[in-house]
Amino acid sequence: MTISPISPLVPREGERLLSGWGRTAPSMATVLPVTSVTDVLAAVSAAGPRGILARGLGRSYGDAAQSGGATVLDLSALAQVHVDTAAGVVSCGAGASLDDLLRTLVPAGYFVPVTPGTRMVTVGGAIAADVHGKNHHVEGTFGSHVSSMTIVDGRGEERVLEPGDPAFWATVGGMGLTGVVAEAAFDLIPISTSMVSVDTDRTADLDELMDRMVSGDDAYRYSVAWVDSAHPSGRGVLTRGDHAPVERLPARDREQPLAYDPRVLATVPVVMPKGLVNPLTMRAFNEAWYRKAPKHRVGELQPIASFFHPLDILQDWNLGYGPAGFLQYQFAVPDDSGHLVSLALDRLRRIGAISPVTVLKRFGAANAGPLSFPQPGWTLAIDVPADVPGLADALDDLDGLVLAAGGRLYLAKDSRMSPEMMAATYPRLSEWRRVRDEMDPDRVFVSDLSRRLLL
Amino acid sequence: MRDAVGAPQSILILGGTSEIALATLRRLPRSRIRRVVLAGRPSERLAAAVAELTTAGFAGVEQVAFEATDTDTHGSIIDAVFDAGDVDLVLLAFGVLGDQAESEADPRLAVTVATINYTAMLSTGLNAARRLRGQGHGSLVVLSSVAGDRARRANFVYGSTKSGLDAFAQGLSDALHGSGVHVLVVRAGFVRGRMTEGRPEAPMAVTPDEVAAVIVSSLRKGRGTVYVPAQLRLVMAAVKLLPRPVFRKLPY
Ligand SMILES: Cc1cc2nc3c(=O)[nH]c(=O)nc-3n(C[C@H](O)[C@H](O)[C@H](O)COP(=O)(O)OP(=O)(O)OC[C@H]3O[C@@H](n4cnc5c(N)ncnc54)[C@H](O)[C@@H]3O)c2cc1C
Ligand SMILES: NC(=O)c1ccc[n+]([C@@H]2O[C@H](COP(=O)([O-])OP(=O)(O)OC[C@H]3O[C@@H](n4cnc5c(N)ncnc54)[C@H](OP(=O)(O)O)[C@@H]3O)[C@@H](O)[C@H]2O)c1
Numbered sequence: 001m002t003i004s005p006i007s008p009l010v011p012r013e014g015e016r017l018l019s020g021w022g023r024t025a026p027s028m029a030t031v032l033p034v035t036s037v038t039d040v041l042a043a044v045s046a047a048g049p050r051g052i053l054a055r056g057l058g059r060s061y062g063d064a065a066q067s068g069g070a071t072v073l074d075l076s077a078l079a080q081v082h083v084d085t086a087a088g089v090v091s092c093g094a095g096a097s098l099d100d101l102l103r104t105l106v107p108a109g110y111f112v113p114v115t116p117g118t119r120m121v122t123v124g125g126a127i128a129a130d131v132h133g134k135n136h137h138v139e140g141t142f143g144s145h146v147s148s149m150t151i152v153d154g155r156g157e158e159r160v161l162e163p164g165d166p167a168f169w170a171t172v173g174g175m176g177l178t179g180v181v182a183e184a185a186f187d188l189i190p191i192s193t194s195m196v197s198v199d200t201d202r203t204a205d206l207d208e209l210m211d212r213m214v215s216g217d218d219a220y221r222y223s224v225a226w227v228d229s230a231h232p233s234g235r236g237v238l239t240r241g242d243h244a245p246v247e248r249l250p251a252r253d254r255e256q257p258l259a260y261d262p263r264v265l266a267t268v269p270v271v272m273p274k275g276l277v278n279p280l281t282m283r284a285f286n287e288a289w290y291r292k293a294p295k296h297r298v299g300e301l302q303p304i305a306s307f308f309h310p311l312d313i314l315q316d317w318n319l320g321y322g323p324a325g326f327l328q329y330q331f332a333v334p335d336d337s338g339h340l341v342s343l344a345l346d347r348l349r350r351i352g353a354i355s356p357v358t359v360l361k362r363f364g365a366a367n368a369g370p371l372s373f374p375q376p377g378w379t380l381a382i383d384v385p386a387d388v389p390g391l392a393d394a395l396d397d398l399d400g401l402v403l404a405a406g407g408r409l410y411l412a413k414d415s416r417m418s419p420e421m422m423a424a425t426y427p428r429l430s431e432w433r434r435v436r437d438e439m440d441p442d443r444v445f446v447s448d449l450s451r452r453l454l455l
Numbered sequence: 456m457r458d459a460v461g462a463p464q465s466i467l468i469l470g471g472t473s474e475i476a477l478a479t480l481r482r483l484p485r486s487r488i489r490r491v492v493l494a495g496r497p498s499e500r501l502a503a504a505v506a507e508l509t510t511a512g513f514a515g516v517e518q519v520a521f522e523a524t525d526t527d528t529h530g531s532i533i534d535a536v537f538d539a540g541d542v543d544l545v546l547l548a549f550g551v552l553g554d555q556a557e558s559e560a561d562p563r564l565a566v567t568v569a570t571i572n573y574t575a576m577l578s579t580g581l582n583a584a585r586r587l588r589g590q591g592h593g594s595l596v597v598l599s600s601v602a603g604d605r606a607r608r609a610n611f612v613y614g615s616t617k618s619g620l621d622a623f624a625q626g627l628s629d630a631l632h633g634s635g636v637h638v639l640v641v642r643a644g645f646v647r648g649r650m651t652e653g654r655p656e657a658p659m660a661v662t663p664d665e666v667a668a669v670i671v672s673s674l675r676k677g678r679g680t681v682y683v684p685a686q687l688r689l690v691m692a693a694v695k696l697l698p699r700p701v702f703r704k705l706p707y
Contacts, residue, residue: 008585009630017635024459028591028635050590062459068541068591068635323677327459387675392460392484415459418487448592451541452456452464 018066021059021318023325024386024415027068027448029053035077037150037158037182043073044180044444045156051446054180056125057097059118061328062415063448064129064175070446073180075124083108083188089147091185094124099262099312106260106304110188111243113145117359119262119309124181129412130173130372132379134222134308137364141374143172144367146186151179154440158182163368170435173372175411177450178439191243193257196222196307198241198300202293206234206342209360210378213238214335217362222307227345229358229382230279230286234345236360237293244301262305267315276320277385282354289356311357324387326355327415329395332363333407334377340405341380344398348382351390355383370428370435373410381413392416411449419454429455456543457592461675462487463543467536469521469579470549471495472504474648475598478667479546480508489514492536494521495549523549523575524567530582537586544674545583546596547576552650558612565612572616577623584627587636594637594674597624601644601682604691608703628679639673640680641666644687659684 005012012030019026034040044052050069057076058065066072075095083090085108092101098112098119105111114126114133121131130143139145148162151171159179161168171178199220203209209225217223220240227236246257253259311317318326329348333340341360348354359381363374384391399421402409408425409417423429433455449455457463462484468476471493480491491513495501497520508516521532536542553568580597587593602610603617621640628638643666645657661684669683682688694702 009588017633022459025457026635069589386459448456452458
């Protein structure tokens with residue numbers, strides 16, 4: 001049966017329900033594929049009253065990459081990649097994913113300057129969220145490695161931004177609200193193999209873990225810790241390393257030291273249809289993950305994909321949380337408030353919010369982006385099912401502690417903080433707003449997140 | 456915007472003094488609410504509701520004049536509320552029980568009951584649906600009643616209006632399926648309160664707050680149609696199967 005399009009209720013061409021990785025609070029938008037800067041210019045000029053927003057691969061957890069009733073640009077076809085192998089820089093369309101890039105870059109002897117825990121993100125999304133990786137404590141965020149970018153701002157103007165420009169830093173970490181990033185150029189890490197040499201330490205409790213990180217992280221380029229969120233001790237597994245030099249490879253692998261073949265082994269709906277994540281399976285998973293790690297091991301060779309993107313082995317693993325979806329609570333606090341890490345773990349464990357993904361990391365220096373999340377100290381990221389009873393209150397309480405400690409939450413993960421929390425924890429928000437108001441005076445760029453947080 | 460743990464920021468109640476709607480509001484997480492619009496007939500009761508909510512710590516409580524029988528005005532009233540900002544939750548909570556005997560004696564009274572309970576619900580429901588659909592998200596709660604499941608001799612005027620309303624709400628829910636707008640139809644039984652004051656209490660009676668609790672949890676779970684209390688689902692299924700001669704003689 002078809003109903004005449006005169007009805008405001010019938011679906012229109014291109015309309016799709018969009019949500020973040022956590023699959024909570026979806027909204028409907030008109031998705032518009034773009035293939036060139038010209039397309040982006042036309043789309044921004046034609047934006048309707050509900051506004052427009054760029055979307056990458058939708059790996060932000062909450063409502064950052066969706067905008068109810070708006071036009072949402074799909075940049076996946078804006079993904080041409082040019083590598084300057086001599087200079088060690090790449091320029092590409094903002095829709096290019098790190099997955100695409102790595103397949104080109106690794107065999108050519110380069111690595112991306114920063115990668116989040118999944119390679120299924122776009123360059124546009126990496127800039128807009130100013131993502132961090134395991135090397136943040138030494139090499140900063142993704143945005144710090146960008147040398148220039150071409151954007152279309154809210155006035156419908158094409159602009160090339162460089163790091164000297166306040167508009168550049170408002171866009172880095174600006175969550176798509178200052179303009180659509182169409183292209184970007186950034187520097188690369190030269191590598192001579194596709195393997196990472198990894199040192200692993202399994203710790204009996206959280207204190208030992210944090211001590212080791214404070215005392216030892218600086219000696220490593222990459223460092224991250226996994227924490228057992230089901231265990232009261234906060235025990236964990238610390239993995240640190242760097243790209244392995246050719247000499248470290250066994251002779252048989254030296255022929256093709258840069259071979260790169262990341263794989264997806266299974267998709268979650270295939271593994272288990274529903275309710276994969278519940279306190280029982282999670283306790284068992286955490287126990288097994290902890291036991292599997294060696295007490296202390298040095299110089300193990302791991303492929304890039306296993307070290308940086310272990311979760312990408314399972315496609316669509318977010319479906320394992322079932323229809324209620326899940327969220328990630330990620331905060332950063334200064335060194336003197338490291339005790340918040342154990343407080344947060346305790347609080348969430350006591351309401352039964354146990355997850356397989358609990359990640360602790362040390363951040364290095366912040367950059368010039370007013371909304372860039374990282375600040376020196378600790379960051380903890382905990383996945384939690386959204387329907388755990390008492391979750392809203394527990395997280396509000398933790399917000400209060402994070403605020404009091406001078407910390408903040410990560411916008412790419414947030415799906416529930418209050419506008420007051422946002423304003424109080426990002427003291428440079430008004431500075432960012434001034435630049436945004438110049439770049440987008442009519443507030444053409446709108447997301448569900450910007451509406452929720454009154455950005 | 457509604458957040459990941461189900462807290463809305465802005466709420467529109469049509470039938471701003473409804474005990475069930477106000478109880479629902481009180482059960483929502485207060486910290487995220489920034490705007491509450493109570494649409495209703497200007498009265499002391501409506502003003503008192505605004506004052507009471509404000510005292511209770513709700514932010515941005517306002518009232519808007521709304522007369523259910525004045526259907527021509529519904530479009531502009533609802534547009535004005537949405538034009539001022541997205542609405543995350545709309546409660547269609549107005550309604551009258553009417554008096555069956557008086558309606559039988561003076562059918563014009565029956566027409567008024569039908570206008571409020573059915574025609575006005577249809578009118579506000581479609582207007583709200585259009586705007587929710589346009590913003591791409593939001594929830595619409597329709598207060599139906601078990602009285603619509605099978606019309607009873609004792610109040611078939613009211614029952615027939617709720618029956619029509621329920622059919623409308625089911626259809627609207629299907630029309631909006633997959634659009635980001637969620638419709639929740641609430642089939643309450645006897646709710647102790649102003650509307651039923653002085654009437655003989657039916658079995659399984661509940662309080663407005665019990666209805667509110669079900670509304671809030673059903674919104675979170677994204678449920679489509681709920682009975683309050685839940686046991687009424689079975690009871691009503693059985694009631695619908697009763698042979699007419701038996702049903703006609705039921706005391707309730
Ligand atoms: C398993 C997993 C692990 C993760 N690990 C990390 C981690 O270790 N470190 C970390 O920092 N993050 C991490 N993240 C978060 C993720 O890196 C960020 O959310 C990133 O922004 C996702 O990129 P995307 O392309 O999917 O962008 P989307 O989620 O689609 O969009 C994110 C934001 O970027 C904006 N945006 C996207 N493209 C453009 C563009 N071309 N121009 C302007 N704005 C744009 C969107 O409007 C939105 O506000 C992880 C996410 C997952 C699912
Ligand atoms: N109570 C029950 O047993 C029961 C059971 C099942 C379903 N329901 C349904 O639940 C809904 C809410 O009921 P409730 O229990 O909360 O009752 P209530 O407190 O009496 O609320 C009814 C609301 O309807 C409003 N209203 C009546 N006529 C109106 C008109 N012409 N124009 C505008 N508003 C008008 C009233 O406003 P005023 O203050 O101006 O009168 C009041 O706000 C109703 O639809 C009802 O049918 C109730």
